Amino acid sequence: DTAVSQTPKYLVTQMGNDKSIKCEQNLGHDTMYWYKQDSKKFLKIMFSYNNKELIINETVPNRFSPKSPDKAHLNLHINSLELGDSAVYFCASSHWGGNEQFFGPGTRLTVL
Amino acid sequence: SQQGEEDPQALSIQEGENATMNCSYKTSINNLQWYRQNSGRGLVHLILIRSNEREKHSGRLRVTLDTSKKSSSLLITASRAADTASYFCATARMDSNYQLIWGAGTKLIIKP
Numbered sequence: 761d762t763a764v765s766q767t768p769k770y771l772v773t774q775m776g777n778d779k780s781i782k783c784e785q786n787l788g789h790d791t792m793y794w795y796k797q798d799s800k801k802f803l804k805i806m807f808s809y810n811n812k813e814l815i816i817n818e819t820v821p822n823r824f825s826p827k828s829p830d831k832a833h834l835n836l837h838i839n840s841l842e843l844g845d846s847a848v849y850f851c852a853s854s855h856w857g858g859n860e861q862f863f864g865p866g867t868r869l870t871v872l
Numbered sequence: 873s874q875q876g877e878e879d880p881q882a883l884s885i886q887e888g889e890n891a892t893m894n895c896s897y898k899t900s901i902n903n904l905q906w907y908r909q910n911s912g913r914g915l916v917h918l919i920l921i922r923s924n925e926r927e928k929h930s931g932r933l934r935v936t937l938d939t940s941k942k943s944s945s946l947l948i949t950a951s952r953a954a955d956t957a958s959y960f961c962a963t964a965r966m967d968s969n970y971q972l973i974w975g976a977g978t979k980l981i982i983k984p
Contacts, residue, residue, distance in 0.1 A: 801909075815969050852914075858965075860920055861972065863914035866913070
């Protein structure tokens, strides 16, 4: 059984479009994260939710909006996509408190 | 924000040799974690060492932590081709909501 799953795995779209990435975890964790990994492999936290509450909101354009309908899901909606949004986006989850994080397989977003 | 810096950026060794990677960070921490990322995959947690611990082992992995020097090392003994991957360190701090701050990673290549 997949612990942290993301859909879609690949996303190719035109500039200006709106897209969503979904994430689900079946580990019973109370905290979920979205990361962006650029072409140089730098990993940057975007958002963190604990028990459906936004805990970390790094400097991210407000075109990015996370939504956590329940503790097991954290979705990412991106409006008006730009070329610079092209990257791999990872979802992760953990128990609260700086514990080990479990990562999804990633969504490779390409904006043309 | 990047706190950790891995050294070296890339490392290529023969199968069977030991591989050592280093990580330095800038502020006080609660714990330090090492992760592995195979090409095109999500990150996998390897080991977590708390700020009051100095050394930890897991199989062929040995991690040390020197809080006075703000540095950690990851040793992989008797390397195998399957160890080829990028290795990242990440630090967690309670006063930043346990947000993981990531290093830039070390790309390890094991030559058969």
